[in-house]
Each structure stands twice: as C-alpha cells, then as structure tokens.
Amino acid sequence: MNSIVFALILLAVVFNTIAQLALKTGIDRVGAFVFHWSNFVPIMLKLMVSPWIIVGLFIYVGSVGVWLMVLSRTPVSIAYPMSSLAYVTSAIAAYYLLGENLSVLRIAGILVILVGVYMVARS
Numbered sequence: 211m212n213s214i215v216f217a218l219i220l221l222a223v224v225f226n227t228i229a230q231l232a233l234k235t236g237i238d239r240v241g242a243f244v245f246h247w248s249n250f251v252p253i254m255l256k257l258m259v260s261p262w263i264i265v266g267l268f269i270y271v272g273s274v275g276v277w278l279m280v281l282s283r284t285p286v287s288i289a290y291p292m293s294s295l296a297y298v299t300s301a302i303a304a305y306y307l308l309g310e311n312l313s314v315l316r317i318a319g320i321l322v323i324l325v326g327v328y329m330v331a332r333s
Contacts, residue, residue, distance in 0.1 A: 211284060211331060218280045219292045225273035227299040229266045231307060236262030291330040294323050 240256045240263075243249050257263050280289050298320050304310040 211288060215280060215284045215289075216331075218276055218283070219289065220295070222273050222276040222280060223293065223295045223299055225269055225276060226293075226296040227303055229270035229273055230296075230300050231303055232262050232266030232269060234304070234308065236260040236264075236266055288330060288333070292327055295327055298323055 236257070240253070240260055243253045277289075277293070301310075301312060301316060301320060305312040
C-alpha cells in the first residue's frame, strides 16, 4: 500500500470519527425517543434542524467521498479492514470528548484491532 492510499484511509477514518461524534452530540441534544409512528414526524423535524446532526451528516458524506477515492486505488480486501481504525479513533475520541467509558476490555479490543490492521497493512 502506498502512502497516498494510506493517507486517504486515515482521512476517511478521521472524517468518520468526527461525523460520529457530531451525530452523537446531536442526538444527545434531541434526546432519547421511542420508535413509534406518533413520534416519527416530531423526531424527524428535530433531527432535520439540529446543527450537530446536519454537520455530522455532511462530514459523513465527505468521508464516503474520500472512501470512494480509497476504493478506486486499492482492493476492498485491504481497504475495508483498514477502515476498522475508525472504531479505535471513535472510542478514544468519545472517551476524551464525550466522557464515555474506556474499560480494560475495550482497550484490549482496540489492541486486537490495531494488531489486525497492522497485519492487513503488511500483507
């Protein structure tokens, strides 16, 4: 894998992480909701006007655009496993920025992902 492809993968991962954090912040501000037809329209309206949701969706679209550039340059069997770095960055960012729990078991899972990404990158 060349450095351009790796840089694009990292950019897609960063965009994905930022998008996930923005979407989480937006939905936290909207609040939990029950999946019921009577809630559908009010919740959709709240989501459609939430700045965090809107920003998160735009950044996510940007992530998909970068991801398409990745797929145009490398096999999906290499690229897709590399995208699992987003699990790592999202968990760490959520810990620092949203105060989410990062238990020993999650840290172990992150280490397993990093070992797997390393093995795929080296293949």
